[in-house]
Amino acid sequence: MSNEPNRITGRLRKYHSNFYYVEADGVEYECALRGLIKKEGTEPLVGDFVELDSVQPQSKTARIHRVLPRKNSISRPKLANVDQVFVVYSLKEPDFDPNQMDRYLTHIELAGLRPILCISKTDLGSTPEAVAGIQSLYGEQLGYTVVFSSVRQTETLATLRQLAQGKISVLAGPSGSGKSSLLNALNPRLQLRVGEVSEKIARGQHTTRHVELLTLFEDQPDTLIADTPGFSNLKLNYVLPERLRDAFREFAPYQAQCAYTDCLHVDEEGCAVLAHRSEIAESRYQSYLNMLAEARQYKETVTSTSQKAEFGYKQLDRKGKDALRILRLKEKNRDASRRVVRQQVSQLEGELPEDLPNSDLDFD
Ligand SMILES: Nc1nc2c(ncn2[C@@H]2O[C@H](COP(=O)(O)OP(=O)(O)O)[C@@H](O)[C@H]2O)c(=O)[nH]1
Ligand SMILES: [Mg+2]
Ligand SMILES: [Zn+2]
Structure with missing residues (x-):
């Protein structure tokens, strides 16, 4: 809470059509931006904690007065205060590809974020050897957290639930690996669109991309997750x-x-x-x-x-x-x-x- 009268602190959850949606004490405020913020060079990012003034409880509107210090930020999607990235990669459809997985891991390592491997669709005829091979390399040898999941076997989602708790997570991984399905399985109220085709349409040129932090559990305001359609470019053409x-x-x-x-x-x-x-x-x-x-x-x-x-x-x-x-x-x-x-x-x-x-x- 802020010392200033009539100012409250909340979390920026979504940016859409020039409005910022900030959650504070369980209420979502539609916010404009204090004029000088952009000039001061601190454009708020989804994930930021922000201080609100001009709070109107009836109309649920307010103004973002300032952005509180953030611990990190990423540019695509534009997000602040990210704790971890789940790389969702299916065992089959599409087939698990270790080299592609390594590319995701490398981008995430370079960004200074913590990657977690989520190997999805294990119901599609996974062999014990395939599972053991991935666990042995990425889990035992490299020390990453590896989770195996299937939306058809909901007991496999318990670990994911635990790992997500209290954190801001981002989902990454190739198109069709089951990212949106996983989120729907974790919280059916999300009703995200599933399936490759709709995604391609959603990514059409004239569609404004907007990032949103979703509530994974209704009773946990600090557990937030961003779905993404996948990487467009996995090349490492930006590092020495x-x-x-x-x-x-x-x-x-x-x-x-x-x-x-x-x-x-x-x-x-x-x-x-x-x-x-x-x-x-x-x-x-x-x-x-x-x-x-x-x-x-x-x-x-x-x-x-x-x-x-x-x-x-x-x-x-x-x-x-x-x-x-x-x-x-x-x-x-x-x-x-x-x-x-x-x-x-x-x-x-x-x-x-x-x-x-x-x-x-x-x-x-
Ligand atoms: N068999 C099986 N199919 C799945 C699973 N998760 C997702 N799918 C299917 O995989 C396709 C792509 O899923 P989607 O969630 O849209 O993937 P995204 O592109 O990563 O968001 C859809 O047809 C889903 O029904 C799973 O655990 N098991
Ligand atoms: Mg999706
Ligand atoms: Zn050497």
């Missing part, structure tokens, strides 16, 4: 190779022993990761190589742009410019001690706005 490498948690135990700190674990001499290749899952390493090719291409684009003078630099977006500054710093300090350079680079990376590592999530 070193950052990509760091998103692979299985490299971590060996990485420090590589002969070169900037080792990418491909063919370098004295690479400790390569020395432990047998302990790293082949599918994961393949996924890494595929994404590394994209990250290297990105680096090349950034580097070649740096050779065109300032004009090219101006055309780079914020991310490109930051990447470029990091590259230049590394080049300039080639002779300085590695430790100092790394420190400067990590400082530079630390300076980036809080939403930068998140801004590449592309869920739509």
Whole structure:
């Protein structure tokens, strides 16, 4: 609650047709924005806690006075204060694809969010081997939380329910993997549209995309979840190779022993990761190589742009410019001690706005 009289705090749940819908003390207020907020550079995002003024209890309208500090944000869908992302991937229809799964996991890791794997449609003839294989790799070896679910076997939904409690979650995963069905199974009152066809129509060019935090349980206002139609782009064409490498948690135990700190674990001499290749899952390493090719291409684009003078630099977006500054710093300090350079680079990376590592999530 706020100290100011007549001000209340609530959570922005939905943005639609220039109105913000804020839930405060169990009431949904239709809100406009205080004029200066956008100028101050703090446009509210769904998921934000906001302070309301001009509260009209009868008409349930109010004005967003200010946005309270957020812990993170992602850009597509535009959301703030996200706790975790469920990657919903079916065992069948569409078939489970480990390399695609790794792409989702990598995007989420790079965004600094916690991924949870939800393997869906287990009723479609899942074999114990398939289930055990996924559990062993992603659960035991990599340490992710893995849940198996089927909307036809509602007892499988209990774990999902528990994991969602008290958190803001986002659903990601390929079209048709059963995301909307899962939400409907968890809360039948949601009545989300299910099935590939309707989704394609809903994504037509002239449809305004809007993101909404749904109430998963009527009695738990803090348990919120956003459905998304899936990613449109799973390419890793926005990170430098070193950052990509760091998103692979299985490299971590060996990485420090590589002969070169900037080792990418491909063919370098004295690479400790390569020395432990047998302990790293082949599918994961393949996924890494595929994404590394994209990250290297990105680096090349950034580097070649740096050779065109300032004009090219101006055309780079914020991310490109930051990447470029990091590259230049590394080049300039080639002779300085590695430790100092790394420190400067990590400082530079630390300076980036809080939403930068998140801004590449592309869920739509
Ligand atoms: N057999 C089976 N089919 C499912 C399950 N979950 C979803 N489906 C079907 O898969 C299709 C796509 O589901 P939908 O929820 O729209 O997927 P989304 O695109 O990820 O939201 C629909 O025909 C659903 O009926 C499940 O657990 N078991
Ligand atoms: Mg859907
Ligand atoms: Zn290495």
